[in-house]
Amino acid sequence: MKLIKVKDGLLEVENFFLTSSFSDFAGESSVTRDISTGKLKLISNNKIERKFKYDEFVMELEKENFNSIDEDDYSIIYLGNDHYTFGIKDKKQDEQHKFWKIIKQDNYIQAYISDDGINYTNIGGMNFTDIITKQGFEKYNKDEFILDNYKIYSNPYVTIQNFPENVVCELYDLNNNLLKSRTFDDDLECKVFLDGNIQGYFIFKDSNGNQIYRSDLLNLIYGDVYVFSQYELEIIYNGSVVTSTIPTTLKDLQESITIKNVDSIDYKELKLGIETISDDLIQLSLDGVTYLNTISLDLLQGQSKDVFIKITKNPNNYNFCVRDFQLVING
Structure with missing residues (x-):
């Protein structure tokens, strides 16, 4: 018996802004990028924008904060279409955050901010049934907007399949702290919501609390799918x-x-x-x-x-x- 990963959660293998042609997003903006460091810099005070095709996703990114923010300065990530946009905006010096995350699922958008990429704060959500067609970054500041990391995943869950109904799945972190407990449904599946990508392990128990199986330590990523295999x-x-x-x-x-x-x-x-x-x-x-x-x-x-x-x-x-x-x- 073995717990094996059968699907990777990434919707895009590479960082779109590092691997795509400048014509796909830069427009008239002044932009540089360094493949070796993984950094993209928006130098001019305008925007970069790409076409966006995903109905459901987790978008997680790391950026660098500005050294200072004057009264009219800001940096923003936005998504939307020709009629509506939404996003996350930094506009005060002491309220900048290095990590932004946006989740869209079941026609609902949620936005999160974090200083360490582990502990996120939900800053609000909204119902959004329209099709998203574009995603971009915009800034106004004397400093460059520097994007350090950019990933898009299929959903905020780790999905595990092929255990009997009512088997309990427990998620533990590196320090053996119990983080989440979920039960397998009649489709022989359970979904464990991830607050962030972490290292951890699973313990599976029957309805009487007896341990059936303990996994190895895993790198748990948004959208990954695991199957419990008899082979x-x-x-x-x-x-x-x-x-x-x-x-x-x-x-x-x-x-x-x-x-x-x-x-x-x-x-x-x-x-x-x-x-x-x-x-x-x-x-x-x-x-x-x-x-x-x-x-x-x-x-x-x-x-x-x-x-x-x-x-x-x-x-x-x-x-x-x-x-x-x-x-x-x-x-």
Whole structure:
């Protein structure tokens, strides 16, 4: 038995403002960026703005505070469309915050601020049913607006699947403090709200309070999905084992991975398939020639087999982000 990570919560693998063309967001603004440090600087007193396509998300960023703020100075993150905007604004010297977070889920927006990126304060929310089409930053100050980090995740939860209904899931931090307790529903799933990305572990208990399983220490990230699997398998890509704490990114549209049985028993007729929310066609093959939506294989104890993955990009999908899919294994 094993708790394995099957989906990474990031909606964008890289920082959009570091990897996209300046024409995608800079407009007439004076902007510089340094890939080695991960910093983007808005120098001029105006804005940078990108097209935004996500209906639900967690946006978390780290910035640098201004040295001083005069009466009319400010910095702001905003989202919206041609009719409405909302966001977070710093406009007083002693009320600046290095970390901003915005969550949109079920047509509701919530905004948070933090000084350490761990402890967040909710500063308000609103119902927002309109489609969001843009997101940007704007500033007015003699200092540069410096963006240190920028991430977008699918939702504010860690989702765990495949435990029986009424099993209790407890989340603990590094210091063994109990943070959250949730119960699995009749879909064999529970969602644990994260106040921030943390290191922690889970303990699962039956209805009588008896421990069923304790996970390893995990890097818990917004939007991640874990599955409790009866199979002891290793997934190997580019010579490294893909683990629950180290996700991987396929480097090309046609790749191969290795699946190894590390259990003490043989597995017969394992069925492998793909789940994805993208419009791309992702198929599997055992010979690198014939690709199918699902394949079947046997794995003896200690045996390894190569599985080929081919991704056919949808013509309307211009982002080369070959990551957002799950490899599903069933008996």
